[in-house]
Amino acid sequence: xxxxxxxxxxxxxxxxxxxxxxxxxxxxxxxxxxxxxxxxxxxxxxxxxxxxxxxxxxxxxxxxxxxxxxxxxxxxxxxxxxxxxxxxxxxxxxxxxxxxxxxxxxxxxxxxxxxxxxxxxxxxxxxxxxxxxxxxxxxxxxxxxxxxxxxxxxxxxxxxxxxxxxxxxxxxxxxxxxxxxxxxxxxxxxxxxxxxxxxxxxxxxxxxxxxxxxxxxxxxxxxxxxxxxxxxxxxxxxxxxxxxxxxxxxxxxxxxxxxxxxxxxxxxxxxxxxxxxxxxxxxxxxxxxxxxxxxxxxxxxxxxxxxxxxxxxxxxxxxxxxxxxxxxxxxxxxxxxxxxxxxxxxxxxxxxxxxxxxxxxxxxxxxxxxxxxxxxxxxxxxxxxxxxxxxxxxxxxxxxxxxxxxxxxxxxxxxxxxxxxxxxxxxxxxxxxxxxxxxxxxx
Amino acid sequence: xxxxxxxxxxxxxxxxxxxxxxxxxxxxxxxxxxxxxxxxxxxxxxxxxxxxxxxxxxxxxxxxxxxxxxxxxxxxxxxxxxxxxxxxxxxxxxxxxxxxxxxxxxxxxxxxxxxxxxxxxxxxxxxxxxxxxxxxxxxxxxxxxxxxxxxxxxxxxxxxxxxxxxxxxxxxxxxxxxxxxxxxxxxxxxxxxxxxxxxxxxxxxxxxxxxxxxxxxxxxxxxxxxxxxxxxxxxxxxxxxxxxxxxxxxxxxxxxxxxxxxxxxxxxxxxxxxxxxxxxxxxxxxxxxxxxxxxxxxxxxxxxxxxxxxxx
Numbered sequence: 001x002x003x004x005x006x007x008x009x010x011x012x013x014x015x016x017x018x019x020x021x022x023x024x025x026x027x028x029x030x031x032x033x034x035x036x037x038x039x040x041x042x043x044x045x046x047x048x049x050x051x052x053x054x055x056x057x058x059x060x061x062x063x064x065x066x067x068x069x070x071x072x073x074x075x076x077x078x079x080x081x082x083x084x085x086x087x088x089x090x091x092x093x094x095x096x097x098x099x100x101x102x103x104x105x106x107x108x109x110x111x112x113x114x115x116x117x118x119x120x121x122x123x124x125x126x127x128x129x130x131x132x133x134x135x136x137x138x139x140x141x142x143x144x145x146x147x148x149x150x151x152x153x154x155x156x157x158x159x160x161x162x163x164x165x166x167x168x169x170x171x172x173x174x175x176x177x178x179x180x181x182x183x184x185x186x187x188x189x190x191x192x193x194x195x196x197x198x199x200x201x202x203x204x205x206x207x208x209x210x211x212x213x214x215x216x217x218x219x220x221x222x223x224x225x226x227x228x229x230x231x232x233x234x235x236x237x238x239x240x241x242x243x244x245x246x247x248x249x250x251x252x253x254x255x256x257x258x259x260x261x262x263x264x265x266x267x268x269x270x271x272x273x274x275x276x277x278x279x280x281x282x283x284x285x286x287x288x289x290x291x292x293x294x295x296x297x298x299x300x301x302x303x304x305x306x307x308x309x310x311x312x313x314x315x316x317x318x319x320x321x322x323x324x325x326x327x328x329x330x331x332x333x334x335x336x337x338x339x340x341x342x343x344x345x346x347x348x349x350x351x352x353x354x355x356x357x358x359x360x361x362x363x364x365x366x367x368x369x370x371x372x373x374x375x376x377x378x379x380x381x382x383x384x385x386x387x388x389x390x391x392x393x394x395x396x397x398x399x400x401x402x403x404x405x406x407x408x409x410x411x412x413x414x415x416x417x418x419x420x421x422x423x424x425x426x427x428x429x430x431x432x433x434x435x436x437x438x439x440x441x442x443x
Numbered sequence: 444x445x446x447x448x449x450x451x452x453x454x455x456x457x458x459x460x461x462x463x464x465x466x467x468x469x470x471x472x473x474x475x476x477x478x479x480x481x482x483x484x485x486x487x488x489x490x491x492x493x494x495x496x497x498x499x500x501x502x503x504x505x506x507x508x509x510x511x512x513x514x515x516x517x518x519x520x521x522x523x524x525x526x527x528x529x530x531x532x533x534x535x536x537x538x539x540x541x542x543x544x545x546x547x548x549x550x551x552x553x554x555x556x557x558x559x560x561x562x563x564x565x566x567x568x569x570x571x572x573x574x575x576x577x578x579x580x581x582x583x584x585x586x587x588x589x590x591x592x593x594x595x596x597x598x599x600x601x602x603x604x605x606x607x608x609x610x611x612x613x614x615x616x617x618x619x620x621x622x623x624x625x626x627x628x629x630x631x632x633x634x635x636x637x638x639x640x641x642x643x644x645x646x647x648x649x650x651x652x653x654x655x656x657x658x659x660x661x662x663x664x665x666x667x668x669x670x671x672x673x674x675x676x677x678x679x680x681x682x683x684x685x686x687x688x689x690x691x692x693x694x695x696x697x698x699x700x701x702x703x704x705x706x707x708x709x710x711x712x713x714x715x716x717x718x719x720x721x722x723x724x725x726x727x728x729x730x731x732x733x734x735x736x737x738x739x740x741x742x743x744x745x746x747x748x749x750x751x752x753x754x755x
Contacts, residue, residue, distance in 0.1 A: 015744060020455075172455070247744065247745070251744075257744065257745035258745060259745045260745065329444070329445055330444075330447065331447065331448050332447055332448040332449075332454065333447055334454060338452075338453060338454040338455040339452060339453045339454075339455070340452050340453070341452055341454060342452070343447070343448065343449040343450055343451075343452075343454070344447060344449075345447060345449055346444065346447065347444060347447075359454075361454070363448070366447075366448045366454070367448060368450060368454070368456060369456070369460075372461055372514075372517065373514075373557060373558050373559040373560070374559045375461055375464075375519075375558060375559045375687050375688055376559055376687050376688050376692060377464070377687040377692075378687065378691075378692035378693070381692050381693055381741065384741075385744070386743055386744040386745075387741045387742060387743050387744045387746075388741070388743055389692060389693065389740065389741055391692050392692070392736070392740070407740075408740070409742075409743030409746065412743040412744065412745075412746075415452070417452050417453035420452075420453050420456070421453050421455065421456055421457055422457050422459070423456075423457075424457075424459045424460050424461045424463065424464055425460075425461050425559075426456060426460070428450070428451055430451050430452055430453065431451040434451070
């Protein structure tokens, strides 16, 4: 029996207009589990919010899933050991995003013994779900790292009627979420259904870009087999960057506009990444918190591009080693995709929860041409998915004035990179936009 | 491990460059130039060559003397020189053409900061400067194909805008007097379509401009066909008014700009003492671009509900 093919279409045209070459070369590369590296460096801050404090000390024995950092702050997410072994030191490291933070270094014993206290979790009420999400250590796995439990903790008086599962994966090269669809469709669907029913949300929509037709078809098929096709709708999005950006996605899926300084729950939406919801379900099923994640390792300078399940805290160097090593001296290493990824200063940075890709680029591929004078062609204005005028904001930044920048909406920028991508003068517009954004927010 | 390259995202770029865009404009002007040479003879090729060489040389020397990085490789000086040449009469003296090119590059462009900084279109402004300075040379029109007939070498003719009887076919094929690049409507339209297909320009400015002039011609009781297909309107609408630097950046702004160009052109043609108004109208609207830009700002996405500027 085949599944009915009632696939939803977006209710509004994508405000993102950029056509990118997708380079989803690793789409059919099945996830390979990376064995425990000799050491992992687990940062205490892997989410948006307050950092955790280590609750272990050097010399302590830990197992896979043992909690090693926590905080009493409401918007922080505990961190867990991703290997079994001994805590060797607690140190300050440079994070992949450039900031410094505390980290627990664990020497692995190579056994990957699981913590014996882990057990399946019972979730019946909304409170159970929020607690479970917090204990699972989950953050938004799409890249932002927003604490999942804060998202699920919908304040009283706010009615959420639409759960959007973000499977857009609009950045080139990355296939991590796609592999989640192909390898764990049940977890995605059961997790989505659980969140929907426990939080009493009317609709649940899994939204996927149309460059992944197999994933759309497969999820539809499995939802039919699990008798969840009445509960969960599946939407085929246009493959235009940045379709997966929260504001853009909500608008495409529901037609609602997310105002600045507001959360999706203010306009009745809850948006979760497809891998987040899947991992949440696995935590509830097994009790194993988020200790590893799938990463797409790609680029012209890595020997074996592939999808790898990496223990959180593994160093980029070790992950690259597992993928056959560098082809030649790498010129640039990115955490994330080519449009929004962060260039690393070395390959010593650890993988954190929200990393979905590591790109290893050669010097040629990593070197951008120098900026030339702006010719005011207006392509940045045409392409901006939130309708800003980067050309005007860049001019305003010559003599920055907060009121002027606010009147141009500089604080609305989502840093998607479309403007800089299309700029024929190769101007580093995202950098300028980000400075303008900071200037306009801070007085 | 050596030092890694660190820069802000994005880490991939579109293949279009300033140089590529300028090259597209040059390609789009090839048919117009070729028709110009065919209609008015080999001397026209010399005018075009002198204009381009003078423009590039001016930019090169200016950058050298001002100790600025050399920008001639972006090809914008070639475009300026070529456009100016196409806006000159076929018999224009070469030394005057060279002065025009140098004026366009040095005074109108480089003195304001070079590419991207000029407030007026260099070619248009240079054409106006030449019209004012050398009125006779700038109105010495020639009968098409006169160069093939040696005895008729000195024949001058009027542009259809000054009156006369012209069939539509003659107008479209450019068989009438006018500037080197103004006469052959077909060649200009081919170039314009090329730019539209290559997405170098968008249709708002040329179509609005041409439509406005056409409608006003009817309103003023003139022949819209003559108004659209003669004079500098087509080349102005497709190649001069669409200059990025001197036209607005938003679609709304471009609409206002093109409407303004159309209205001023029609008013000059109907009531002015010059038979042609395209250059003046584009220059006047160029000057208004900063104001148009600030009055036609885009509203950011979800702006209405935002309480911007009050907190944070």
